[in-house]
Amino acid sequence: MSINLQTNSTFNHWRNYLKKPQNAILVLLGIVLSFATIFPMVTIWLDTISIHAGSVDAQVSGRQAGYTLYNWIDIISGRLARRNFWIPLQNTVLLSVLACLVAICFGGVFAYLITRTDMKAKKYLSNIFIFPYVMPQWTLAVVWQNMFYSKAVTGGSDGLLAALTGIKMPLWWCQGLFPTALVLGIHYAAFAYILVGGIFRNMDANLEEAATILNTPKYKIFFRITLPMVQPAILSTVLLVFSSAMGSYPVPHYLNFTTLATKYVDLNVNRAGQASALAVIMMLFGIAILLFNQLATGGRKSFTTVTGKSGQASKFNLGIGKYVIPVFLVVFTFFTSIFPVISFALETFLPNPGDYSFFRTWNTSNLTVKWWMNNTGTAGSMYGQKGILFNSTIWYAFFGTILVAVSCAFLAGTIGLLVGYCVSKNRRSRFAAYVNSIAFLPYLLPSLAVGVAFFVFGSRAGLYNTYILLIIAGTIKYIPFASRASLNSMLQISGEIEESAIIHNIPWFKRMTRIIIPIQKSAILSGYLLPLMTCIRELTLFMMLCAQTKLLTLLLDYFDEMGLYAFSAGINLMLIVFVIICNMAVNKLTGASLDKGIGGN
Known part of the structure; x- marks a missing residue:
């Protein structure tokens, strides 16, 4: 009898719980999202220990089906482990870290200039700054190629700089870690601008004003008070940029830089299980950076920036810099936001795309519309x-x-x-x-x-x-x-x-x-x-x-x-x-x- 009463009580509890639409929908969403999110992750993990017919693991094991740890052992400690895993992993971590630094420095400084200084042209610069993020990720990588590649250094045709001035940039500038990190950092700088800028704009001025009254130097105020208050925004930016840069394929692909993402594409045909292992490792990095962010901002730390007891601090006077800095930023954002559109449009009218040699004579009669109009x-x-x-x-x-x-x-x-x-x-x-x-x-x-x-x-x-x-x-x-x-x-x-x-x-x-x-x-x-x-x-x-x-x-x-x-x-x-x-x-x-x-x- 007691068992029946307990069963009826449980049944009535769930029936009353599910009568509310928000509860019934929540249960349904929990089941669907768990399956749709977790099951593919479990599937890819199983793929790392599965034998793939026609792949290396099948040749080594002598079987066409079943399970093996060969893929994990070989990718970490095999003969090609350094080329297929350790170097791409090192490159990926370096790329993600440098992209974070570029995004935080560029986006954070820009946010400070917009919110805390008397700089001119704020409205235009604020609108144009987010364009690199709105545009496809590989846009700036292709523009970089069109600008700096040269026949002597990278092969192919001369880019704009080599065609117009004869200057040929070194290989490390054209391809590899430096341009890849710079392009990704500029692309994701919008994260830092939005997150850090929001805190700068709403920050309580009490602490900074108190430090000013005590004759604290401005650089100490900035490093001891202002920066610690934006720590949550910086950590959130690191979380977003690091995980995004780690999984980026098109920018490293265009700029010839080997990462876990590009190596996955290389391995997917003959070493499918090892390629899946690289994807699992990328997932683990994303989860790890999330846990680090939670630990860093958790506990008893306080990051209160809005108290309602004080207005916004006065704008920092840049002096002549309020005119000079926006001029520099207008020129810079032209090349990151407006020039890509001009560059791609121009490419479609060149008889030999990527070859800007006609600029030396300014003979525009060589331009063609065949790429658009040929029927x-x-x-x-x-x-x-x-x-x-x-x-x-x-x-x-x-x-x-x-x-x-x-x-x-x-x-x-x-x-x-x-x-x-x-x-x-x-x-x-x-x-x-x-x-x-x-x-x-x-x-x-x-x-x-x-x-x-x-x-x-x-x-x-x-x-x-x-x-x-x-x-x-x-x-x-x-x-x-x-x-x-x-x-x-x-x-x-x-x-x-x-x-x-x-x-x-x-x-x-x-x-x-x-x-x-x-x-x-x-x-x-x-x-x-x-x-x-x-x-x-x-x-x-x-x-x-x-x-x-x-x-x-x-x-x-x-x-x-x-x-x-x-x-x-x-x-x-x-x-x-x-x-x-x-x-x-x-x-x-x-x-x-x-x-x-x-x-x-």
């Missing part, structure tokens, strides 16, 4: 391809990109909205905290590692080279954008608003569509549009999941392999213009902007 595909230099405007392969990939981006944005935005709503309604629940964490986890993992996990999963599930697999991978990867935007907005809504609707017996769906969503429509709409913009310019996540002709970003490598660099430049131009248009649409529709509220507007 026959008979030109020998075009390898049977029609011009960009008439090329069905390009437009098929373009519409495929739009299909995947819109689908991922809709699914990620909707799931993220529900995650934010349910977690905000169950904020004291451990299960809600778990669902919130599992929804955010894919963002902390390198894109290539997530892509590899879904590649292994999709291959075994028969989904490889399908739009379904692309949409699933993109949705899981971009849910964090929507869930964080939704959660932050939902926490601002008082529970009394929905309770009054419940009293009037308004169904849950109507409460969401007529009350909750309209109140926070700007933040919720951003949760849909941000995944859309990111998915359009995504390469690393999708590069292993389908053929090169399915998506516009993947088509770049296809045309590069064919030697049709004008087509690559044209696709880059299409992506940049389309993403910028989407970014402007986000600002227009939602009023949201990456730099808004920091000091630029």
